[in-house]
Amino acid sequence: MKFNEFEIIYLEELESSNNYAKKYIDDNFEQKNCNKVIHTNFQTKGRGAFENSWYSSRDLNLLFSVIICPKIKAKDQFFISKITSLAIIDYLKRKGVNAKIKWPNDILVDNKKISGILIENSIISDKISNSIVGIGINLNEVLFPDEINACSLKLIKNINFDINTELVLFLSSYSKFLNLCKYDNFYSIDDQYFSRLIGINEFLRYKKDNEIFEAKVIDIDEFGRLVLENLVGEKQVFGFKEVELIIN
Numbered sequence: 001m002k003f004n005e006f007e008i009i010y011l012e013e014l015e016s017s018n019n020y021a022k023k024y025i026d027d028n029f030e031q032k033n034c035n036k037v038i039h040t041n042f043q044t045k046g047r048g049a050f051e052n053s054w055y056s057s058r059d060l061n062l063l064f065s066v067i068i069c070p071k072i073k074a075k076d077q078f079f080i081s082k083i084t085s086l087a088i089i090d091y092l093k094r095k096g097v098n099a100k101i102k103w104p105n106d107i108l109v110d111n112k113k114i115s116g117i118l119i120e121n122s123i124i125s126d127k128i129s130n131s132i133v134g135i136g137i138n139l140n141e142v143l144f145p146d147e148i149n150a151c152s153l154k155l156i157k158n159i160n161f162d163i164n165t166e167l168v169l170f171l172s173s174y175s176k177f178l179n180l181c182k183y184d185n186f187y188s189i190d191d192q193y194f195s196r197l198i199g200i201n202e203f204l205r206y207k208k209d210n211e212i213f214e215a216k217v218i219d220i221d222e223f224g225r226l227v228l229e230n231l232v233g234e235k236q237v238f239g240f241k242e243v244e245l246i247i248n
């Protein structure tokens with residue numbers, strides 16, 4: 001099925017749509033795979049960030065991976081996370097839901113996770129040749145395991161959502177932000193990103209190893225690392241997984 005610049009490939013069940021997209025690219029290396037969307041309604045090994053798994057019951061939520069080919073340098077790869085986060089926020093706003101970004105790749109509503117992003121880039125010399133952007137958006141899930149602090153559109157709106165309709169709605173938001181992923185627009189993307197980032201210029205609690213400290217986000221550096229400033233004005237830079245925001 002085609003929608004705008006996207007071609008949607010639907011498979012009822014997959015191990016992981018990111019894994020399938022990777023194999024799809026390898027098997028079809030002679031063709032252009034940009035803007036292909038691998039959509040499934042169930043994953044047997046849904047993957048989250050940092051080797052975690054992604055929880056989603058069959059036929060309830062949005063699970064898909066978009067293969068994109070942004071014309072940006074490898075060093076700017078965190079922009080893919082920024083535009084993807086902003087597209088999810090934009091889509092949720094159109095559903096009447098106000099969401100925020102928890103660095104690096106989580107989208108939260110009232111401090112509960114509604115969506116997660118898993119980005120896997122292929123880099124040739126200093127450029128991104130393609131990027132697999134895996135996205136899970138909780139639509140109709142109402143019961144999550146205790147250890148997962150999550151919510152869904154149904155829990156917020158109390159109605160059921162049609163998965164295919166929501167995929168197309170999301171893709172229309174994504175189309176808009178993918179077109180913005182050009183160097184001319186980097187400042188405007190940053191402005192929008194920082195306005196939605198949890199902890200920007202606000203002191204919150206963070207945990208590194210076993211130490212808990214208060215700090216505010218003052219920047220995300222060019223490598224996508226979090227730049228925090230503590231209560232005595234000291235700056236520290238953290239890579240993925242090196243620090244964790246304590247929610248509540």
Ligand code: BTN
Nearest residue numbers: 016046047048049116117134136
């Ligand atoms: C995270 O928040 O930990 C990232 C979650 C990403 C989940 C999506 S669901 C579709 C795609 N396929 C996967 O295996 N993972 C991503």
